[in-house]
Amino acid sequence: MDVLYFAWVRERIGLPRERVKTSAGTVAELVEDLRARDARYAAAFADLASLRVALDQELASFDAPLAGVREVAFFPPMTGG
Amino acid sequence: MRVAVQPAAFDLGAEVAAFAAGVRGAGAVVSFTGLVRDEGGTLSAMEIEHYPGMTEKAIAGIVAEAMARWALVDALVIHRHGRLFPGEAIMMVATAAPHRGDAFAAAEYLMDYLKSRAPFWKKELGAEGEVWVPARDADEDALKRW
Numbered sequence: 001m002d003v004l005y006f007a008w009v010r011e012r013i014g015l016p017r018e019r020v021k022t023s024a025g026t027v028a029e030l031v032e033d034l035r036a037r038d039a040r041y042a043a044a045f046a047d048l049a050s051l052r053v054a055l056d057q058e059l060a061s062f063d064a065p066l067a068g069v070r071e072v073a074f075f076p077p078m079t080g081g
Numbered sequence: 082m083r084v085a086v087q088p089a090a091f092d093l094g095a096e097v098a099a100f101a102a103g104v105r106g107a108g109a110v111v112s113f114t115g116l117v118r119d120e121g122g123t124l125s126a127m128e129i130e131h132y133p134g135m136t137e138k139a140i141a142g143i144v145a146e147a148m149a150r151w152a153l154v155d156a157l158v159i160h161r162h163g164r165l166f167p168g169e170a171i172m173m174v175a176t177a178a179p180h181r182g183d184a185f186a187a188a189e190y191l192m193d194y195l196k197s198r199a200p201f202w203k204k205e206l207g208a209e210g211e212v213w214v215p216a217r218d219a220d221e222d223a224l225k226r227w
Contacts, residue, residue, distance in 0.1 A: 004132070006130060006132055006200070006202060007130055007202035007204070007213055008213045054132070054135060054200070057132070057134055057135035057138055057139075058135075059198070073132060073135070073200075075132070075200065075202065076202060076213065076215075076216070077197065077215075077216030077221075078196075078197050078198065078199060078200050078201055078202065078216065079196070079197075079201060079202055079203045079213075079214045079215075079216055079220075080131075080160065080172075080195045080196055080197070080198075080199040080200070080201030080203075081115055081171075081172060081192055081195045081196035081199075081201075
């Protein structure tokens with residue numbers, strides 16, 4: 001699946017998007033996989049309360065299943081307007 | 082309904098005039114414009130990032146919900162991204178309804194939801210370097226009134 005990062009999540013990880021092969025069943029499991037990669041990912045995902053996730057461009061929760069999902073995006077709370 | 086997500090500046094007067102000219106049956110047009118604050122002269126620029134694809138869908142969903150809740154004839158949302166400078170218009174909404182109550186309420190609803198449910202992120206560039214603008218609890222609380 002494609003995993004996208006925005007704002008300070010993108011800056012901490014150091015890239016805007018990547019293809020990820022994962023057997024994670026939920027967003028939370030995917031986060032655990034990513035955290036285990038290296039310090040940059042661990043820093044970006046240190047506090048889930050300060051993160052939001054979208055699955056195929058719809059806001060979702062961290063316990064949401066990943067089955068059939070093509071695009072996952074992680075970002076801080078939105079500040080539009 | 083028109084939703085535009087663009088880096089380019091927009092002509093506020095021309096947009097409102099064109100919107101008002103096209104809303105048959107409306108008796109009220111309300112518009113709101115958000116500007117880049119200079120934060121007491123400390124802000125040199127603002128960078129607005131967004132999530133292409135999701136942004137347009139999220140805004141269209143918010144506008145559709147407003148159209149369903151109030152007797153709107155039409156609605157317009159323009160939101161910019163990229164580098165903006167103090168005093169520049171970041172975004173605008175316009176609503177048209179038979180009566181002003183619905184037009185005002187829907188414009189406020191659109192603003193409240195655009196603040197925290199449309200995927201934009203603001204970064205301030207100033208004397209202290211680059212700072213991502215944190216979301217405010219008040220913005221999340223504002224959704225509860227709807």
